[in-house]
Amino acid sequence: MPKEPVAVVGIGQTKHVAARRDVSIAGLVREAALRALEDAELTWADIDAVVIGKAPDFFEGLMMPELYLADALGAVGKPMLRVHTAGSVGGSTALVAANLVSARVHRTVLTLAFEKQSESNAMWGLSLPVPFQQPLLAGAGGFFAPHVRAYMRRTGAPDTVGSLVAYKDRRNALKNPYAHLHEHDITLEKVQASPMLWDPIRYSETCPSSDGACAMILTDRAGAERSPRPPAWVHGGAMRSEPTLFAGKDFVSPQAGKDCAADVYRQAGITDPRREIDAVEMYVPFSWYEPMWLENLGFAEEGEGWKLTEAGVTELDGDLPVNPSGGVLSTNPIGASGMIRFAEAALQVRGRAGEHQVDGARRALGHAYGGGAQFFSMWLVGDRPPAV
Amino acid sequence: MTPDREVAIVAFAQTDHLRRTDELSEVEMVMPVLHEVLRQTGCKTSDIGFTCSGSSDYLAGRAFSFTMALDGVGAWPPISESHVEMDGAWALYEAWVKLLTGEADTALVYAYGKSSPGSVRDVLSRQLDPYYLAPLWPDSVALAALQARALIDAGHTDEPELAAVAARSRQDASANPHAQLPGARPQGDYVVAPLRTGDCPPVGDGAAAVILATGDRARELCARPAWIRGMDHRIEAHALGVRDLTDSPSTRLAAERAGAFDRPVDTAELHAPFSSQEVVLRRALDLDERVRVNPSGGALAANPVMAAGLVRLGEAAARIHRGASDRALAHATSGPCLQQNLVAVLEGDSRA
Numbered sequence: 034m035p036k037e038p039v040a041v042v043g044i045g046q047t048k049h050v051a052a053r054r055d056v057s058i059a060g061l062v063r064e065a066a067l068r069a070l071e072d073a074e075l076t077w078a079d080i081d082a083v084v085i086g087k088a089p090d091f092f093e094g095l096m097m098p099e100l101y102l103a104d105a106l107g108a109v110g111k112p113m114l115r116v117h118t119a120g121s122v123g124g125s126t127a128l129v130a131a132n133l134v135s136a137r138v139h140r141t142v143l144t145l146a147f148e149k150q151s152e153s154n155a156m157w158g159l160s161l162p163v164p165f166q167q168p169l170l171a172g173a174g175g176f177f178a179p180h181v182r183a184y185m186r187r188t189g190a191p192d193t194v195g196s197l198v199a200y201k202d203r204r205n206a207l208k209n210p211y212a213h214l215h216e217h218d219i220t221l222e223k224v225q226a227s228p229m230l231w232d233p234i235r236y237s238e239t240c241p242s243s244d245g246a247c248a249m250i251l252t253d254r255a256g257a258e259r260s261p262r263p264p265a266w267v268h269g270g271a272m273r274s275e276p277t278l279f280a281g282k283d284f285v286s287p288q289a290g291k292d293c294a295a296d297v298y299r300q301a302g303i304t305d306p307r308r309e310i311d312a313v314e315m316y317v318p319f320s321w322y323e324p325m326w327l328e329n330l331g332f333a334e335e336g337e338g339w340k341l342t343e344a345g346v347t348e349l350d351g352d353l354p355v356n357p358s359g360g361v362l363s364t365n366p367i368g369a370s371g372m373i374r375f376a377e378a379a380l381q382v383r384g385r386a387g388e389h390q391v392d393g394a395r396r397a398l399g400h401a402y403g404g405g406a407q408f409f410s411m412w413l414v415g416d417r418p419p420a421v
Numbered sequence: 422m423t424p425d426r427e428v429a430i431v432a433f434a435q436t437d438h439l440r441r442t443d444e445l446s447e448v449e450m451v452m453p454v455l456h457e458v459l460r461q462t463g464c465k466t467s468d469i470g471f472t473c474s475g476s477s478d479y480l481a482g483r484a485f486s487f488t489m490a491l492d493g494v495g496a497w498p499p500i501s502e503s504h505v506e507m508d509g510a511w512a513l514y515e516a517w518v519k520l521l522t523g524e525a526d527t528a529l530v531y532a533y534g535k536s537s538p539g540s541v542r543d544v545l546s547r548q549l550d551p552y553y554l555a556p557l558w559p560d561s562v563a564l565a566a567l568q569a570r571a572l573i574d575a576g577h578t579d580e581p582e583l584a585a586v587a588a589r590s591r592q593d594a595s596a597n598p599h600a601q602l603p604g605a606r607p608q609g610d611y612v613v614a615p616l617r618t619g620d621c622p623p624v625g626d627g628a629a630a631v632i633l634a635t636g637d638r639a640r641e642l643c644a645r646p647a648w649i650r651g652m653d654h655r656i657e658a659h660a661l662g663v664r665d666l667t668d669s670p671s672t673r674l675a676a677e678r679a680g681a682f683d684r685p686v687d688t689a690e691l692h693a694p695f696s697s698q699e700v701v702l703r704r705a706l707d708l709d710e711r712v713r714v715n716p717s718g719g720a721l722a723a724n725p726v727m728a729a730g731l732v733r734l735g736e737a738a739a740r741i742h743r744g745a746s747d748r749a750l751a752h753a754t755s756g757p758c759l760q761q762n763l764v765a766v767l768e769g770d771s772r773a
Contacts, residue, residue, distance in 0.1 A: 034425060036522050057552055089484035096479040096547040097506060100756040103656045113656040117506035119485055125503055129515055136521035158484050274502035276492040289499035404488050
């Protein structure tokens with residue numbers, strides 16, 4: 034029996050900000066969930082199950098928050114699953130929810146991811162000492178900077194490429210009412226003049242710490258037929274993982290990322306991603322990851338990703354817009370960031386991305402990664418149901 | 422729900438559950454059980470279609486603790502893999518759903534928990550509402566005692582009956598080489614009245630792993646697969662004040678949805694860390710004396726947090742594998758006072 038097709042019929046986000054002191058964690062997630070229900074014109078009673086994700090519990094200091102959040106998310110009496118796959122979790126959570134529909138275990142599922150970073154301090158959350166193990170020390174930037182440097186050395190990319198990405202994403206964010214950073218006076222010169230944090234990564238090429246949540250309503254074919262607005266259809270989805278540290282690991286272009294993209298393209302019947310995909314929401318927490326992932330995801334030959342960025346191909350009006358929403362560089366509630374990528378891809382193919390809509394987007398990729406560039410989750414969504 | 426695709430548990434392994442394992446990292450604790458289920462089936466890591474694990478950072482005391490365990494799995498070439506920050510029973514559920522989609526025909530599920538580095542009573546209090554309840558540090562035994570008191574006040578049990586549950590569990594655990602507390606134990610003093618030492622689970626470290634497979638693949642890998650006929654889980658409200666602690670409607674609903682009431686089961690592996698919780702679960706599941714409850718000794722004999730629920734599924738499956746059961750119910754719980762519950766119904770092929 035073939036899998037049930039999965040449709041995204043509701044999407045909700047909070048306005049992402051540095052600190053939502055006006056709401057509890059429960060209030061934050063409920064806001065996103067209610068917006069998704071409103072978009073789908075459904076009520077809590079229409080939801081069969083809830084799948085929730087976020088990054089480490091130490092980020093808020095709350096162990097297994099699904100227990101406390103069951104009431105706020107209308108889950109009482111329903112199944113509720115909690116996914117945690119590091120930074121890729123927002124994407125993985127959506128995929129676990131999609132599997133519930135495609136396996137016909139449930140018909141309509143609410144999936145949600147969040148992070149309320151202001152409740153604690155993510156830097157310390159990541160820095161708890163572990164004996165006999167190499168600590169990351171300077172947070173995520175310290176871990177990833179050497180890999181960016183390796184990319185630059187390997188490809189000969191000029192050192193201006195990172196600032197181009199940051200300048201683009203921060204300008205795109207101005208068109209997205211939910212984005213955290215709205216830097217109205219941003220200029221390329223300001224990005225390039227910002228302090229160096231982890232050479233070669235500058236302050237303005239780094240993601241912020243955000244409070245925020247993102248929710249989606251996934252449903253089956255019958256549910257999609259009742260949808261008041263155009264759904265996005267899932268054409269392919271996959272997760273891949275590889276070890277954190279080992280001698281054969283390519284930190285610049287991890288094999289797990291390549292394999293994950295290849296699996297998604299196979300499911301979706303994509304043979305030439307550069308031409309067949311209209312918009313990409315990729316997980317770029319540090320600006321240089323745009324050219325790196327362009328290669329890893331098969332949009333550019335190895336060593337050529339930075340040329341697409343430099344040529345403006347990834348601009349909102351370029352022929353392969355990357356992060357029209359402003360991306361992780363403009364909004365980073367860590368556990369939600371992956372789901373925001375998936376949701377923004379769905380908004381694009383539903384034609385509901387507002388000012389940051391890519392004209393005529395029919396197929397869009399949502400991408401997330403986490404850990405030491407070891408966990409990947411991706412989905413490809415389209416404006417038409419997948420061919421059976 | 423009752424699936425239209427056949428999925429079975431085909432192998433199960435668990436560690437010896439111990440009070441402390443200071444000399445072992447989590448990875449070192451998990452590796453032997455992974456090797457054991459692979460050995461039982463003859464599978465290599467590369468034969469596995471999907472991998473899913475369950476654990477909690479709060480036990481390890483550090484963020485991303487599961488990433489190191491993954492290194493031990495040998496995720497190279499890269500694997501299709503996921504993780505739930507829950508008991509491994511829910512990792513098994515995620516893997517079961519994955520197999521039902523048809524995207525994989527085998528899955529490796531593992532879970533582990535080391536309670537020994539901290540005070541698990543205090544650690545579990547961090548699961549509670551972070552604004553109103555957690556700041557008061559109510560611990561897991563105190564909350565279970567509230568539930569036990571409500572049960573006694575409602576006339577559903579009494580202290581001698583609880584003591585009998587405790588004694589039977591440890592007695593049954595004598596036949597379980599992995600149990601932490603096998604054999605007769607004194608019921609002891611009150612920890613938090615009305616619960617005595619004997620009514621409470623041991624604190625310990627442990628890990629478990631299972632392999633799932635579909636249809637004919639399951640028959641190749643196991644002489645008598647434990648078919649998952651149905652599986653469901655449900656959550657209840659968090660605040661104890663809005664729940665009837667003497668009942669477990671989520672368990673009953675999950676059991677109904679899993680098909681547990683369609684025909685009688687002969688065995689039930691219940692994840693009841695406290696003797697009083699077995700009373701609640703028996704009532705919710707309508708189990709009578711004809712059902713063999715927790716022949717492994719249950720969580721009163723070994724309670725590796727985050728693995729204990731997966732162990733219930735594994736123990737029930739293992740009884741089917743060796744022909745000691747034909748239709749078994751397995752249950753896992755999460756959260757304070759049985760807030761969240763999972764029920765699976767496992768069956769062996771009928772024996773001619």
